[in-house]
Amino acid sequence: MNLQNDLILRAARGERTERTPVWVMRQAGRVLKEYRDVRAKAGSFKNLLFNPELSCEVTIQPVDIYGVDAAILFSDILVIPEAMGLEYKMDEGKGPSFEQTIRSKADLAKITTEAVEEKLEYVFQTIRLIKKDLNGRVPLIGFAGAPWTIFCYMTEGKGSKTFSVPRAMIMRDPELAHALLSAITDATIVYLKKQIEEGCDMIQLFDSWAGVLNKESYNTFALPYMKRICDEIQSVPKTVFALGAYYSLADLAQLSCNTVGLDWHMDPIWARSVVGNSKTLQGNLDPAVLYGDFETIRTKTKEMLSKFGATKHIANLGHGVYPDIAPDKLKCFIDTIKEYQHAQ
Amino acid sequence: MNLQNDLILRAARGERTERTPVWVMRQAGRVLKEYRDVRAKAGSFKNLLFNPELSCEVTIQPVDIYGVDAAILFSDILVIPEAMGLEYKMDEGKGPSFEQTIRSKADLAKITTEAVEEKLEYVFQTIRLIKKDLNGRVPLIGFAGAPWTIFCYMTEGKGSKTFSVPRAMIMRDPELAHALLSAITDATIVYLKKQIEEGCDMIQLFDSWAGVLNKESYNTFALPYMKRICDEIQSVPKTVFALGAYYSLADLAQLSCNTVGLDWHMDPIWARSVVGNSKTLQGNLDPAVLYGDFETIRTKTKEMLSKFGATKHIANLGHGVYPDIAPDKLKCFIDTIKEYQHAQ
Numbered sequence: 001m002n003l004q005n006d007l008i009l010r011a012a013r014g015e016r017t018e019r020t021p022v023w024v025m026r027q028a029g030r031v032l033k034e035y036r037d038v039r040a041k042a043g044s045f046k047n048l049l050f051n052p053e054l055s056c057e058v059t060i061q062p063v064d065i066y067g068v069d070a071a072i073l074f075s076d077i078l079v080i081p082e083a084m085g086l087e088y089k090m091d092e093g094k095g096p097s098f099e100q101t102i103r104s105k106a107d108l109a110k111i112t113t114e115a116v117e118e119k120l121e122y123v124f125q126t127i128r129l130i131k132k133d134l135n136g137r138v139p140l141i142g143f144a145g146a147p148w149t150i151f152c153y154m155t156e157g158k159g160s161k162t163f164s165v166p167r168a169m170i171m172r173d174p175e176l177a178h179a180l181l182s183a184i185t186d187a188t189i190v191y192l193k194k195q196i197e198e199g200c201d202m203i204q205l206f207d208s209w210a211g212v213l214n215k216e217s218y219n220t221f222a223l224p225y226m227k228r229i230c231d232e233i234q235s236v237p238k239t240v241f242a243l244g245a246y247y248s249l250a251d252l253a254q255l256s257c258n259t260v261g262l263d264w265h266m267d268p269i270w271a272r273s274v275v276g277n278s279k280t281l282q283g284n285l286d287p288a289v290l291y292g293d294f295e296t297i298r299t300k301t302k303e304m305l306s307k308f309g310a311t312k313h314i315a316n317l318g319h320g321v322y323p324d325i326a327p328d329k330l331k332c333f334i335d336t337i338k339e340y341q342h343a344q
Numbered sequence: 345m346n347l348q349n350d351l352i353l354r355a356a357r358g359e360r361t362e363r364t365p366v367w368v369m370r371q372a373g374r375v376l377k378e379y380r381d382v383r384a385k386a387g388s389f390k391n392l393l394f395n396p397e398l399s400c401e402v403t404i405q406p407v408d409i410y411g412v413d414a415a416i417l418f419s420d421i422l423v424i425p426e427a428m429g430l431e432y433k434m435d436e437g438k439g440p441s442f443e444q445t446i447r448s449k450a451d452l453a454k455i456t457t458e459a460v461e462e463k464l465e466y467v468f469q470t471i472r473l474i475k476k477d478l479n480g481r482v483p484l485i486g487f488a489g490a491p492w493t494i495f496c497y498m499t500e501g502k503g504s505k506t507f508s509v510p511r512a513m514i515m516r517d518p519e520l521a522h523a524l525l526s527a528i529t530d531a532t533i534v535y536l537k538k539q540i541e542e543g544c545d546m547i548q549l550f551d552s553w554a555g556v557l558n559k560e561s562y563n564t565f566a567l568p569y570m571k572r573i574c575d576e577i578q579s580v581p582k583t584v585f586a587l588g589a590y591y592s593l594a595d596l597a598q599l600s601c602n603t604v605g606l607d608w609h610m611d612p613i614w615a616r617s618v619v620g621n622s623k624t625l626q627g628n629l630d631p632a633v634l635y636g637d638f639e640t641i642r643t644k645t646k647e648m649l650s651k652f653g654a655t656k657h658i659a660n661l662g663h664g665v666y667p668d669i670a671p672d673k674l675k676c677f678i679d680t681i682k683e684y685q686h687a688q
Contacts, residue, residue: 171640296515
């Protein structure tokens, strides 16, 4: 099906576009009352996740409400460990937690990369519903967690300030760490290929816990697995977003991806000098700017757009939108981007 | 009193030393069984904090056990908000929490910068005991939280992944934010001057939550207050450590401090190029390296020492030592530094 709005795909491929395209990390989420209503109806986050009709509904909401230039699949990066055999709970206000973790070779034997597609059929059903509902209005972004981030959760078992468990494991038993990372990578490749087969028009890898490693360990335990994924997936544009990994930005830019996502600490001009001109950049307004008044949001958003320039930029926040942001502030950010005219 | 070992002071002043000096962030803490025994005797973290004899004892422990080149006062950055009128609780495994927070002008009226010295007399008593006990063996490092970090706790009321409350406040009510930051700065200057008067030989400012801001907001709401403190304190060497604020490293280097602390993400050679040659650098081994075997620790520590070079370096980890590190691994790190011979 031909897309009516393919700005993001063209920007990802480095083509000149009429204006800078925009979507927002966590646009399908708690910032919208319409999302919270659906989640309340579902009863819990995981009920919502497992329900293709409701997942489709919240995926479409920001397209209808904000007119963003892409939908992003409503799902969770932790469906991969679950498909590999580690169930998790999502407690309101506390985040995810796993009853079982992988900390030994014996633990590793308990997980599997078999039948990932079958176990994640509910996600693919969601994608089919979304594609039908979108009906070509905007592209659909698929996604997965980067292997290092999934590894963090599967070993630590929950969120952590320091992630000492995975960081200890790569020091004490690098072989075990590589075996688990490799299994996660296998499952992720299968998962993303099927997302694309079902209709996702581009994909993003989220490395949320990149920022706990040092450069050498990031380049040993994180980047090679992102590389395998990027190399295996050739049919759609790919974005990598490694929160806090400024120290490896030059190396991330060597991946066979189209777009590198930037967090809000990175100056766009600095990032462009590090990344070079071959990639599209995505980001990166400080999400806290949306706590400001409309004038401030417009000013800061325009400053950001001016720094990134007219091409090879997909506008976004530098992190997921915070749930307590007023929806009309988020709309102001999006509208400012859509109305912006770059200097000739 | 003349110090028998003043390596750290000389390194901070940029003088050549016989070897690279070393101390470790959180060296007086849970990594040591001896510390945990004293804390158990005290009954709680705050009982220990309020007890000068026991605080002195745990301050001295790493000097006796590891032979580090400095003691650091056992205390907590949150004694400042408490002295300003906000009591806090420290729950095992959950971190600090404040019952009252500062979120409005009316809240601001509830706090005071009066009588900070009197309220913190237990800290000064601890310093006097430590100085007597150290008897000139090594210097004593005093410290405080940087105003931005204290501001985060006083507004948010507890630790947070995003610190949305302080980040919203600087956007919505910058005047209120500046008033609170200014009051914190006033109290901190009084506190640090008195620490020095009682015998602290150098001081460090910890900006633990520097990493949540963007560069512009860091330069507006954090740096000017660190500058005031650095400008007011001229009698002893000063170190600033802003975790995660790589984007403002060049600006931090403009402060009238002697030493800039680096976290474990920063490559020493890159940091030296940004900071220039006028400052001493402190850090910055990844604390997770201490999960490795002895050989790995020695190799990585020597690599670090070689990158920093023979002068203007105070060796440390790039973050506080993690409590589950084996004490003999920490000792291996310290011994490797003390035995290292720089290439001529």
